[in-house]
Amino acid sequence: MRIAIDAEGGDWAPQAAVEGGCEAARRNPGLEVVLVGRAEGWEPWLAAAPPGRVRVHHTDDVIGAGEPPVQAVRQKPHASLVEAIRLVKAGEVDGAVSAGNTGAMMAAGLMVLGRLAGVERPALCAVLPTRDGGGVLLLDVGANVDAKPLHLVQYAHMGALYAERVLKVGEPRVGLINIGTEPAKGPLALQEAYGRLDVTGPGFVGRFVGNIEARDVLAGTADVLVADGFVGNVVLKVAEGTVAEVLHGVRGALQDGVRAQMGGLLARPALLRLRTRFDYQEVGGVPLLGLSGVVIKAHGASRTRAFANAVQRGAEQVAGDVNGLIGSAVRDLKWGPRVEGAPS
Numbered sequence: 001m002r003i004a005i006d007a008e009g010g011d012w013a014p015q016a017a018v019e020g021g022c023e024a025a026r027r028n029p030g031l032e033v034v035l036v037g038r039a040e041g042w043e044p045w046l047a048a049a050p051p052g053r054v055r056v057h058h059t060d061d062v063i064g065a066g067e068p069p070v071q072a073v074r075q076k077p078h079a080s081l082v083e084a085i086r087l088v089k090a091g092e093v094d095g096a097v098s099a100g101n102t103g104a105m106m107a108a109g110l111m112v113l114g115r116l117a118g119v120e121r122p123a124l125c126a127v128l129p130t131r132d133g134g135g136v137l138l139l140d141v142g143a144n145v146d147a148k149p150l151h152l153v154q155y156a157h158m159g160a161l162y163a164e165r166v167l168k169v170g171e172p173r174v175g176l177i178n179i180g181t182e183p184a185k186g187p188l189a190l191q192e193a194y195g196r197l198d199v200t201g202p203g204f205v206g207r208f209v210g211n212i213e214a215r216d217v218l219a220g221t222a223d224v225l226v227a228d229g230f231v232g233n234v235v236l237k238v239a240e241g242t243v244a245e246v247l248h249g250v251r252g253a254l255q256d257g258v259r260a261q262m263g264g265l266l267a268r269p270a271l272l273r274l275r276t277r278f279d280y281q282e283v284g285g286v287p288l289l290g291l292s293g294v295v296i297k298a299h300g301a302s303r304t305r306a307f308a309n310a311v312q313r314g315a316e317q318v319a320g321d322v323n324g325l326i327g328s329a330v331r332d333l334k335w336g337p338r339v340e341g342a343p344s
Helices: 015-027 069-075 080-089 102-113 149-165 188-197 229-253 258-277 304-319 322-332
Strands: 002-006 032-037 054-058 095-098 123-129 135-139 173-177 207-212 224-226 285-289 294-298
Touching: 002 015, 002 080, 002 304, 015 032, 015 054, 015 304, 032 080, 069 102, 080 095, 080 102, 080 294, 095 304, 102 285, 102 294, 123 149, 123 229, 135 149, 135 229, 149 173, 149 188, 149 224, 149 285, 149 304, 149 322, 173 188, 173 229, 188 207, 285 304, 285 322, 294 304, 304 322
Parallel strands: 002 032, 002 095, 032 054, 095 294, 135 224, 173 207, 173 224
Antiparallel strands: 123 135, 123 285, 285 294
16 A cells, blocks of 8 residues: 655645654665655655665645645646656556645645545544543534535535545444434424434444534534534634643643642642643544545644654555545435425
8 A cells, every 4th residue: 555645735734744754764674765855955864764665756846835725726837746646647646645735735635636436525534532531533623604504514424434444443333413403493404404414224334313503513412513614614723723722721720839730749740641632633634524535634843743643544554445435325315305294
């Protein structure tokens, strides 16, 4: 299996990307990593690469974090991010990883790879930790601001398949993020999506558990949560910010006086475990589901471990044939007359 890394994407590129690619190859003897970028001065970081399993694909162009996505992809067709995805299209690699410009990654994915047949809109995913120590897959978190009922139902199918094949969740529980748990709550698009998911047939690998309110996102009541890109992105950013503020507050409280400092020493192992659960470096990367190729988005601040984990996620998606299963699920999805009782 071969995975390409955009070695110029991210706050700590290229060193973190190159070292992460080498680490991923060391972990997995059946994996070959292709590093895409301006291969100058990389020799010290490549020293730890397993012989014959890390190679360099040189390109000079780079898309910056602040560049307009579509314009940048068109004007820089050989930028490292675009070139990594182009290698997927050409069949030279099985998947691509980047910590670079998210919009450009989505644009390149659509312009170079295109969507899987039948998929209306791709979705960007995120994984959030939950109370039970597991995690919940959230989609869409920003690829598409508006979503029709069909898009939401397709997200549910795609998310359930990814949770089953990559996150190893048996019969994933799938919920819709809404302002209440009743079927008639929220916008009409959510109400119709609810009606259609409530009667989903045997082709659905998940189990629909209804509407989930925002306060229960981290409660472990679902394994997959579906929303349009606007709501999903807001939920993701609020969750990240809340966790950061809570951990900051706890650290401050444990430094307030001698007794608190003594308690802090005792609590330190538990606090470190808690911080690890919310560490994006452990997740590594999340997929752009619905494209006709495997594309993994890593966090912009990814370090070596995060890149290695992102490559692993990509390899698992390829091994699990997630894209093939999504194609079949979408093809078999019946979207005839609206469900009886659902709003028009």
